[in-house]
Amino acid sequence: MYIGVDYYPEHWPEERWSTDARLMQEAGFNVVRLGEFDWVNMEPEDGVFTFAKWDRALAALAERGLSAILCTPTAVMPAWVAHKHPETLALQKDGTRLTWGVRKNNCFSSGTYRFLSQRITRAMAEHFADTPNVIGWQTDNEFGNPFCYCASCRADFQHWLRRKYETLDELNRAWGTHFWGHRIQSWEEITIPDDATSHNPSACLDWQRHFSWMNVRFQHEQVEILRAGCPRHFITHNFMGLFPELDYYDLAKDLDVVSWDNYPVWGAPEVRYDSSMAADLMRGLLARNFWIMEQTAGPGGWGAYGRNPRPGELRNVCYQQLAHGADAQVWFRWRTCTAGREQYWHGLLGHDGRALRRYQEAAQTAGEYRTLEKALAGTTVKADVAILYDYDSLWAVRIQPGYGGNDYTTAVRRFYRALFRAGVNVDLIPPTADFSLYKAVFAPDLCVLPDALAEHLAAYVKRGGVLLSDCRTGVKDATGLCHERTLPGLLAPVFGIEIQEYDAVPGNVTHAISGRAPIAGSFNATLSTDWVIPGTAEVLASYQDWHLQAYAAVTRNRCGDGWGYYVGTVAKEDAFYDAVVAAVLASAAVQALVTPPAGVEVSRRQGPKADLLFLINHTEEPKAVTVPAGKTELLSGKKTRRELLLERFGVAVIQL
Ligand code: GLA
Numbered sequence: 333m334y335i336g337v338d339y340y341p342e343h344w345p346e347e348r349w350s351t352d353a354r355l356m357q358e359a360g361f362n363v364v365r366l367g368e369f370d371w372v373n374m375e376p377e378d379g380v381f382t383f384a385k386w387d388r389a390l391a392a393l394a395e396r397g398l399s400a401i402l403c404t405p406t407a408v409m410p411a412w413v414a415h416k417h418p419e420t421l422a423l424q425k426d427g428t429r430l431t432w433g434v435r436k437n438n439c440f441s442s443g444t445y446r447f448l449s450q451r452i453t454r455a456m457a458e459h460f461a462d463t464p465n466v467i468g469w470q471t472d473n474e475f476g477n478p479f480c481y482c483a484s485c486r487a488d489f490q491h492w493l494r495r496k497y498e499t500l501d502e503l504n505r506a507w508g509t510h511f512w513g514h515r516i517q518s519w520e521e522i523t524i525p526d527d528a529t530s531h532n533p534s535a536c537l538d539w540q541r542h543f544s545w546m547n548v549r550f551q552h553e554q555v556e557i558l559r560a561g562c563p564r565h566f567i568t569h570n571f572m573g574l575f576p577e578l579d580y581y582d583l584a585k586d587l588d589v590v591s592w593d594n595y596p597v598w599g600a601p602e603v604r605y606d607s608s609m610a611a612d613l614m615r616g617l618l619a620r621n622f623w624i625m626e627q628t629a630g631p632g633g634w635g636a637y638g639r640n641p642r643p644g645e646l647r648n649v650c651y652q653q654l655a656h657g658a659d660a661q662v663w664f665r666w667r668t669c670t671a672g673r674e675q676y677w678h679g680l681l682g683h684d685g686r687a688l689r690r691y692q693e694a695a696q697t698a699g700e701y702r703t704l705e706k707a708l709a710g711t712t713v714k715a716d717v718a719i720l721y722d723y724d725s726l727w728a729v730r731i732q733p734g735y736g737g738n739d740y741t742t743a744v745r746r747f748y749r750a751l752f753r754a755g756v757n758v759d760l761i762p763p764t765a766d767f768s769l770y771k772a773v774f775a776p777d778l779c780v781l782p783d784a785l786a787e788h789l790a791a792y793v794k795r796g797g798v799l800l801s802d803c804r805t806g807v808k809d810a811t812g813l814c815h816e817r818t819l820p821g822l823l824a825p826v827f828g829i830e831i832q833e834y835d836a837v838p839g840n841v842t843h844a845i846s847g848r849a850p851i852a853g854s855f856n857a858t859l860s861t862d863w864v865i866p867g868t869a870e871v872l873a874s875y876q877d878w879h880l881q882a883y884a885a886v887t888r889n890r891c892g893d894g895w896g897y898y899v900g901t902v903a904k905e906d907a908f909y910d911a912v913v914a915a916v917l918a919s920a921a922v923q924a925l926v927t928p929p930a931g932v933e934v935s936r937r938q939g940p941k942a943d944l945l946f947l948i949n950h951t952e953e954p955k956a957v958t959v960p961a962g963k964t965e966l967l968s969g970k971k972t973r974r975e976l977l978l979e980r981f982g983v984a985v986i987q988l
């Protein structure tokens with residue numbers, strides 16, 4: 333198992349390197365990630381490469397048994413690149429170029445920048461292919477910025493559209509350019525839709541896809557070179573969890589392993605739902621375990637710093653990821669830098685370079701991971717429940733939310749959090765996934781629903797699957813045109829309902845809902861109501877207000893061997909989602925092994941030889957959890973009784 337830190341030897345005198353490497357080894361580390369911002373020192377002049385310093389740094393690390401992941405350094409262009417080739421700097425909407433500095437300054441269609449990126453990648457690949465402790469590569473750093481509005485990007489967009497649509501007739505149809513007289517008569521006429529609140533939504537959706545694709549292409553050019561030059565090394569990229577600008581499924585396709593950067597410690601301690609959801613998405617990108625490439629090591633911030641992780645919390649953050657399928661653990665960063673914008677972004681060591689509390693906690697965690705290593709081998713998260721996570725819908729909703737306050741990721745969160753509280757494992761999956769692997773699929777806010785996807789979902793339900801959708805599901809097709817159908821369109825037989833009208837509800841207005849078994853209770857609807865007319869569906873919740881009394885808030889329908897659940901509104905209460913999720917899980921015959929108390933997270937990793945139950949206390953109070961008795965808790969070595977006590981921020985790993 334790889335455990336280590338992100339290390340910046342270029343920030344410290346060479347005399348310090350051996351001390352750092354020794355302290356890393358003493359902490360039980362065996363890997364470092366390096367080099368992502370040091371292009372200028374590897375190529376100080378156009379086409380002149382020097383790697384001697386990096387050879388010495390790698391040798392100092394090797395002496396302490398530390399393997400290395402090198403990065404292509406293209407996230408920061410050297411000043412000479414910007415100076416000599418100003419067209420490589422991204423052009424902003426106002427027509428001015430980004431000022432060189434900070435990082436991520438480049439235009440992704442610039443031929444010059446792509447050439448320079450490929451050249452430094454090739455030089456590094458050739459130089460480090462046989463360096464014994466180099467094991468892999470990270471492409472660039474956190475792809476996703478900046479958007480660029482230059483002539484080259486515009487031409488690139490036009491070419492991309494030409495390849496996608498082939499004819500102008502098809503482009504005009506797909507974008508619906510008969511509206512507002514926007515018919516395009518030659519490819520060169522196409523502009524960049526630079527305001528997603530007023531341009532044609534179909535054009536905006538394609539522009540977002542094109543930006544994503546340009547990043548993927550940029551990475552692909554580096555990957556091809558690394559594969560040819562370093563066939564023994566693996567390739568990864570450090571993703572950013574729920575970051576919304578790129579189609580992460582696409583970015584992951586070229587990689588051997590997905591890794592991601594997790595920074596959840598900010599305000600008051602709270603249940604870290606989003607870190608779990610992000611982990612489940614990161615595992616879903618390639619449908620396998622992932623790495624943590626940057627993990628919170630202390631207070632973070634570029635100006636003001638955030639909260640210092642409490643004793644036990646750094647370890648807790650790590651276990652949450654381990655529980656969700658992390659196979660490697662790398663902290664960002666080793667030592668807090670004394671210079672630059674990240675002076676207050678703290679590492680395991682402070683400015684003083686001493687191995688103090690945070691280092692000790694990381695070392696303790698590393699030691700524990702070693703004892704778990706054998707049990708963990710070959711295990712991953714097995715889930716009976718999936719949430720469909722779709723970037724097209726995410727972007728389409730962002731371009732045109734429909735009802736005010738609609739946000740795709742927030743919509744997914746409502747159901748994810750209830751599933752988390754229910755204590756069941758969840759996979760986040762792409763629309764192309766095989767749904768038959770799951771007993772229940774949640775597809776909230778699925779605005780973009782191409783016919784083929786609707787047919788797959790309907791077939792899944794007929795064969796016994798349980799599907800849940802909500803507000804305005806399937807309103808658009810793949811190019812962002814509204815379907816010419818009454819909602820829920822092709823899913824009507826699944827849900828047994830019809831939606832002739834719908835209503836946006838201001839955030840400060842609520843409509844009372846009353847539910848009956850299995851979702852008995854009183855709740856409040858807000859933001860949106862689909863005026864759901866039940867057909868074959870059973871009504872599980874209805875509205876009280878006079879104008880909504882004819883409509884259902886929640887329905888359930890038998891379809892073939894499966895069930896279709898429809899939630900026609902957004903409820904204010906968590907309890908509403910807990911009840912809906914419980915009903916769906918019951919229909920799908922999914923049962924949690926452990927029902928956690930509030931603030932405690934449960935996750936399970938299974939393999940051919942092991943079945944591990946993780947319990948994570950996200951609170952500052954001790955928590956008692958009812959667990960299977962007579963099993964071994966691997967961190968203490970003790971046998972479990974029915975009640976297991978987790979200390980504040982405590983964790984347990986039970987071998988089932
Ligand atoms: C990101 C980057 C790192 C560092 C941290 C903290 O995750 O990848 O280089 O900047 O944020 O700001």
Ligand code: ZN
Pocket residue numbers: 422423439440441442480481482483484485
């Ligand atoms: Zn550009």
